[in-house]
Amino acid sequence: MILHIDMDAFFASVEQRDNPNLKYKPVIISGNSKRSVVATASYEARRFGIGSAMPVFQAKQLCDHLEIVPGNREKYQAESKKIMEIISHFSPLIEQVSIDEAYLDITGCERLFGSFKDIALSIKNQIFQQLDLTCSIGMSPIKFLSKIASDLNKPDGLTIIEQSDVKNFIFSLPIQKVPGIGKSSMNNMQLLQIKTLGDVQKYSLPILTQKFGKMGQRLLELSNGIDKSRVEINYIRKSISSETTLLKDINNFKKAKNIILDRAQIVGRTLRKKDLVCENVFIKLKFSDFSQITRSRKLASPICSSSAIFNEALFLYKRFKLKKKIRLIGVGVTALKNKNTPVQMLLIQDPAKNKKQWESVDFAVDSISEKFGTFIINKASLTKTD
Numbered sequence: 001m002i003l004h005i006d007m008d009a010f011f012a013s014v015e016q017r018d019n020p021n022l023k024y025k026p027v028i029i030s031g032n033s034k035r036s037v038v039a040t041a042s043y044e045a046r047r048f049g050i051g052s053a054m055p056v057f058q059a060k061q062l063c064d065h066l067e068i069v070p071g072n073r074e075k076y077q078a079e080s081k082k083i084m085e086i087i088s089h090f091s092p093l094i095e096q097v098s099i100d101e102a103y104l105d106i107t108g109c110e111r112l113f114g115s116f117k118d119i120a121l122s123i124k125n126q127i128f129q130q131l132d133l134t135c136s137i138g139m140s141p142i143k144f145l146s147k148i149a150s151d152l153n154k155p156d157g158l159t160i161i162e163q164s165d166v167k168n169f170i171f172s173l174p175i176q177k178v179p180g181i182g183k184s185s186m187n188n189m190q191l192l193q194i195k196t197l198g199d200v201q202k203y204s205l206p207i208l209t210q211k212f213g214k215m216g217q218r219l220l221e222l223s224n225g226i227d228k229s230r231v232e233i234n235y236i237r238k239s240i241s242s243e244t245t246l247l248k249d250i251n252n253f254k255k256a257k258n259i260i261l262d263r264a265q266i267v268g269r270t271l272r273k274k275d276l277v278c279e280n281v282f283i284k285l286k287f288s289d290f291s292q293i294t295r296s297r298k299l300a301s302p303i304c305s306s307s308a309i310f311n312e313a314l315f316l317y318k319r320f321k322l323k324k325k326i327r328l329i330g331v332g333v334t335a336l337k338n339k340n341t342p343v344q345m346l347l348i349q350d351p352a353k354n355k356k357q358w359e360s361v362d363f364a365v366d367s368i369s370e371k372f373g374t375f376i377i378n379k380a381s382l383t384k385t386d
């Protein structure tokens with residue numbers, strides 16, 4: 001049995017919880033710039049036809065008393081972490097797919113926690129009790145159906161598709177609900193008169209492949225209730241990077257060094273937040289003529305401190321013979337590992353005490369930034385003196 005959980009109007013619900021003045025009101029979360037779009041809309045705002053990706057000015061036209069709240073990604077990340085922590089107690093087979101969404105394989109967990117329905121209700125209850133947030137859960141024996149199910153009774157929904165109902169469900173499932181069906185495939189669906197997933201079976205594999213490419217085979221499999229994808233645990237992002245296009249092209253070493261330090265700090269913070277270490281650091285430079293290079297370096301032992309990332313990135317930068325002005329600088333890390341994998345022993349035995357000290361400084365700075373905001377504390381070399 002696979003459970004899919006998705007938080008309701010996630011960013012907006014967090015803000016409504018933290019500011020009682022926003023409760024039961026039409027609220028949108030957006031960026032700060034003039035050209036911002038809606039990241040999410042509270043369910044009250046959705047009644048006015050407001051939704052994700054809509055320009056903010058358009059949302060305002062639809063609802064004149066709309067509350068517009070700037071987003072706070074770090075806060076939502078922290079909430080996301082708490083949610084994943086709660087659900088990880090129910091099964092170790094957990095796959096987080098976005099900031100507010102995860103799959104959980106709960107096959108065999110009934111003996112510990114009661115029926116599948118009981119498990120879903122306990123998860124909903126714990127999240128509500130501990131975080132004052134609601135979520136929607138879908139459950140079925142097939143991964144893609146669970147995702148569709150979680151969306152069916154939003155908000156605060158629970159939808160269970162039993163094995164005995166799978167066939168009927170698939171046959172009447174509107175084809176546009178199948179993940180991966182975009183606008184262009186919908187045109188072809190209409191031409192072929194495919195309205196439901198069951199209708200796919202009217203066509204042979206060669207025709208479906210001709211019309212929809214690889215997706216054709218998957219659709220035929222899905223229509224037969226076959227979904228080869230499993231809940232994939234321990235998914236680790238392959239890289240973390242941060243880059244910035246400069247206001248003016250530069251060729252000044254000190255300025256470049258400051259930007260590398262700034263980016264290294266952002267990358268380091270993300271790495272530590274995810275409890276990861278890296279074994280590879282790279283820099284990316286784009287020049288005034290739009291050409292670009294990346295240079296990377298494999299490390300002898302894993303790191304996660306911003307200073308170590310900075311040192312490696314600066315080393316790579318210095319080795320490069322600069323001939324043109326720089327328009328963009330990026331710093332990134334790859335070869336990521338969980339911090340508590342055995343390789344971490346290397347760090348503990350590392351005679352370079354300096355490295356460990358910098359890590360403790362970084363963790364202290366991270367927790368201060370989390371409490372008081374990202375820009376409250378910074379390296380002295382990044383503070384403007386002129």
Ligand code: TTP
Nearest residue numbers: 006007008009010011012039040052053100154
């Ligand atoms: P979703 O789960 O797609 O949306 P939601 O949780 O706001 O609402 P629903 O009840 O329909 O699930 O996305 C989760 C969060 O991701 C959302 O709160 C804000 C963010 N997000 C964006 O920043 N931009 C986007 O375009 C979308 C779709 C989401």
Ligand code: MG
Nearest residue numbers: 006007008100
């Ligand atoms: Mg959601």
